[in-house]
Amino acid sequence: MTIIHSASNYGTVTIVGVGLIGASLGLALKQAGVVTKVYGVGRSKSNLDEALKLGAIDAVIDLAQAAKQSDVIVLCVPVAQMRSAFEVIEPYLESRTLITDAGSTKGDVILAAKEVLGKKACQFVPAHPIAGGAQHGAAAAKADLFKGKQTILCPLQENSAQDTDLIAGFWESVGSDVKKIGSVQHDAIYAAVSHLPHILSYALMASVVNSEDADQKLGHVGAGFKDFTRIAASSPEMWRDICLGNRTAILKELDQYLLIVNHLRKLISDNDGAGLEKLFNKASKARQDLDML
Amino acid sequence: MTIIHSASNYGTVTIVGVGLIGASLGLALKQAGVVTKVYGVGRSKSNLDEALKLGAIDAVIDLAQAAKQSDVIVLCVPVAQMRSAFEVIEPYLESRTLITDAGSTKGDVILAAKEVLGKKACQFVPAHPIAGGAQHGAAAAKADLFKGKQTILCPLQENSAQDTDLIAGFWESVGSDVKKIGSVQHDAIYAAVSHLPHILSYALMASVVNSEDADQKLGHVGAGFKDFTRIAASSPEMWRDICLGNRTAILKELDQYLLIVNHLRKLISDNDGAGLEKLFNKASKARQDLDML
Numbered sequence: 093m094t095i096i097h098s099a100s101n102y103g104t105v106t107i108v109g110v111g112l113i114g115a116s117l118g119l120a121l122k123q124a125g126v127v128t129k130v131y132g133v134g135r136s137k138s139n140l141d142e143a144l145k146l147g148a149i150d151a152v153i154d155l156a157q158a159a160k161q162s163d164v165i166v167l168c169v170p171v172a173q174m175r176s177a178f179e180v181i182e183p184y185l186e187s188r189t190l191i192t193d194a195g196s197t198k199g200d201v202i203l204a205a206k207e208v209l210g211k212k213a214c215q216f217v218p219a220h221p222i223a224g225g226a227q228h229g230a231a232a233a234k235a236d237l238f239k240g241k242q243t244i245l246c247p248l249q250e251n252s253a254q255d256t257d258l259i260a261g262f263w264e265s266v267g268s269d270v271k272k273i274g275s276v277q278h279d280a281i282y283a284a285v286s287h288l289p290h291i292l293s294y295a296l297m298a299s300v301v302n303s304e305d306a307d308q309k310l311g312h313v314g315a316g317f318k319d320f321t322r323i324a325a326s327s328p329e330m331w332r333d334i335c336l337g338n339r340t341a342i343l344k345e346l347d348q349y350l351l352i353v354n355h356l357r358k359l360i361s362d363n364d365g366a367g368l369e370k371l372f373n374k375a376s377k378a379r380q381d382l383d384m385l
Numbered sequence: 386m387t388i389i390h391s392a393s394n395y396g397t398v399t400i401v402g403v404g405l406i407g408a409s410l411g412l413a414l415k416q417a418g419v420v421t422k423v424y425g426v427g428r429s430k431s432n433l434d435e436a437l438k439l440g441a442i443d444a445v446i447d448l449a450q451a452a453k454q455s456d457v458i459v460l461c462v463p464v465a466q467m468r469s470a471f472e473v474i475e476p477y478l479e480s481r482t483l484i485t486d487a488g489s490t491k492g493d494v495i496l497a498a499k500e501v502l503g504k505k506a507c508q509f510v511p512a513h514p515i516a517g518g519a520q521h522g523a524a525a526a527k528a529d530l531f532k533g534k535q536t537i538l539c540p541l542q543e544n545s546a547q548d549t550d551l552i553a554g555f556w557e558s559v560g561s562d563v564k565k566i567g568s569v570q571h572d573a574i575y576a577a578v579s580h581l582p583h584i585l586s587y588a589l590m591a592s593v594v595n596s597e598d599a600d601q602k603l604g605h606v607g608a609g610f611k612d613f614t615r616i617a618a619s620s621p622e623m624w625r626d627i628c629l630g631n632r633t634a635i636l637k638e639l640d641q642y643l644l645i646v647n648h649l650r651k652l653i654s655d656n657d658g659a660g661l662e663k664l665f666n667k668a669s670k671a672r673q674d675l676d677m678l
Contacts, residue, residue, distance in 0.1 A: 172658075222605075222607060242605075277598070277601065280598065281598070281601055281602050281605050282605070284592075284593055284596065284602050285593065285602050285603075285605050285606045285607070285610045286607065286609060286610065288589070289589060289609055289610050289613040289614075290609065291646075291649055291653075292585060292589065292613070292646070293613060293668075294649070294664065294665050294668040294669070295642060295645045295646045295649055295668075296581070296582060296585065296642060297667075297668035297669075297671050297672050298645050298664055298667060298668045298671075299577075299638075299641050299642045299644075299645045300577055300578065300671075301667060301668065301671045302641075302645070303577065303641065305570070305573065305574070308566075308570065308574055309574050309577045309578050310578075310671075310675065312515075312535075312574050312575070312578050313578045313675065314515060314578070314579065316579060316582055316583065316615070316616040317578045317579065317582055318675065318676075319612045319613070319615045319616065320582040320585070320586060320612070320613055320615075320616060321582075321672050321675070322609070322612045322613075322672070323609040323612065323613060324668050324669060324671075324672040325669055325672040325673050325676070326669065327669075328661075328662050328665035328666045328669050329662060331661075331665055332658050332661040332662040332665060333658075335652075335653050335661055336653070336656055336658055336661070339653055339654070339656070342653060343650065343653060343654060345592075346646075346650055346653075348592050348595075348596065349588060349589060349592045350643075350646070350650075351592075352588045352591050352592045352595070353584075353585070353588045353639075353643070356584055356587070356588055357636065357639055357643075359628075360584075360628050360629070360632055360635060360636060360639075361632070361636060363629055363632070365465075365625050365626075365629055368621075368624075368625040368628055368629070369621050369622060369625040371587065371591055372587050372621035372624055372625060373621045374590075374591060374594060375586075375587040375588075375590035375591045375594065375617050376587070376590075376617060376618055376619065376620075376621050378590050378591075378593075378594045378603075378617075379590050379614050379615075379617040379618040380618050382603065382606065382611065382614070383618070
């Protein structure tokens with residue numbers, strides 16, 4: 093399907109959304125010398141200007157033009173904006189062009205791709221680079237953002253082995269370790285180890301702030317509270333979109349979690365010291381083991 | 386009531402429980418030069434030997450003897466063991482002797498003191514030094530453990546102003562900043578900012594470990610998950626006792642928290658993006674403000 097003849101050059105690449113992830117990808121691809129030209133698409137003129145200045149992109153283009161001219165299109169927009177990106181691309185999408193993405197959730201993005209792209213969905217190889225940082229925007233971009241980090245690839249049944257290999261090589265070219273897992277499993281895993289902790293951390297901050305003696309409480313927080321709530325400082329828009337995009341898996345993980353919390357509530361209420369110690373022991377050992385990995 | 390004539394010397398001090406907190410207190414008191422003699426009481430011979438070797442205590446004594454001979458007795462045992470310590474002390478407690486403690490919960494310790502000591506409860510000035518560390522036992526003791534840290538004092542109505550001042554000065558002598566608040570307020574504040582996060586963190590580790598694909602999930606954890614669950618590596622025994630000791634306040638804070646989580650669950654289930662963003666915004670702003678303090 094594709095005319096990219098060599099895994100050592102991905103030709104003309106368009107990055108849609110030149111924030112931290114998109115602009116870092118542009119820098120990394122150019123530093124690796126695996127692209128002929130990098131176009132940037134975006135809504136924020138200041139981000140596009142910054143990306144041009146940094147050399148993360150060579151020129152700004154509109155998305156319809158990009159669909160016609162690119163060998164690879166990488167969607168680095170928030171997951172809630174993936175569908176409308178597919179809608180703009182679809183009428184102009186050449187059969188030689190491959191699409192990949194950098195979304196934190198996969199089931200919703202894949203559904204949008206299949207609904208909008210139809211048969212052309214075989215040209216979309218979904219990905220999730222596990223990279224990011226506290227800072228946002230093109231100005232925070234780093235060429236080594238992906239180095240040594242995992243990129244999860246969730247190939248579709250419709251993807252050819254060749255296209256999947258090309259997109260795997262594409263993400264490897266910026267230094268990441270590519271790991272393939274199914275999209276359902278991806279969404280379940282990240283619901284548990286990333287999305288749920290963010291929701292619970294936001295909830296604790298909201299609970300403390302909403303309480304009558306909020307100022308007193310906030311005046312007594314220690315290192316443990318700060319660790320626990322650090323992720324509650326994350327972008328509200330991004331996490332709103334992740335909650336909606338991975339709704340089913342998050343609700344399943346949340347309900348499993350609430351079973352444990354309600355069990356703990358009952359142990360405390362029943363003064364069941366042995367039960368509490370047993371549960372805490374298991375959790376404590378698992379957490380200590382995590383630091384050994 | 387007391388014959389300690391000067392806030393610059395606390396005479397003979399007995400430390401009951403010479404773990405990290407108790408042994409550090411001995412070192413700090415001796416370094417500050419505000420004690421004549423420091424006795425150590427404990428169940429663990431190795432901790433007592435270590436405390437003697439470090440010079441945190443001058444001699445080992447039994448608790449009944451300590452009650453007769455001490456100007457100040459400091460209970461540094463886990464909160465669940467405070468009642469039995471009061472029971473051993475009570476028959477021998479001289480009217481000149483003051484008692485203070487280092488328990489993480491106050492309502493339960495105060496109840497035990499009032500029930501066991503009766504009228505002599507006026508000699509007990511409850512305290513909670515906000516100090517600790519990842520390591521345990523006398524071997525981890527540091528003379529500067531309390532330096533610059535808060536010690537919360539929860540004086541009883543029965544305490545004389547003079548005795549309260551003496552115990553405040555005692556905790557100040559080891560470098561801590563003494564702050565007085567009521568015991569009910571203390572227990573509510575620490576239930577929210579310390580005890581609840583520990584319980585929620587244990588619960589997430591237990592939920593992940595109990596799930597069918599636990600290994601897959603644990604293989605994909607990132608920095609956010611590790612921050613969130615760091616406190617789940619804490620001592621199961623200590624947190625069992627805190628859960629039981631501060632049961633009422635913890636259940637109240639947990640129920641307030643569960644209201645927020647269930648509200649969030651409904652927002653996700655209802656696809657209510659605006660509601661999610663509003664709640665996340667408030668929480669995110671509060672967490673960012675916390676880093677400015």
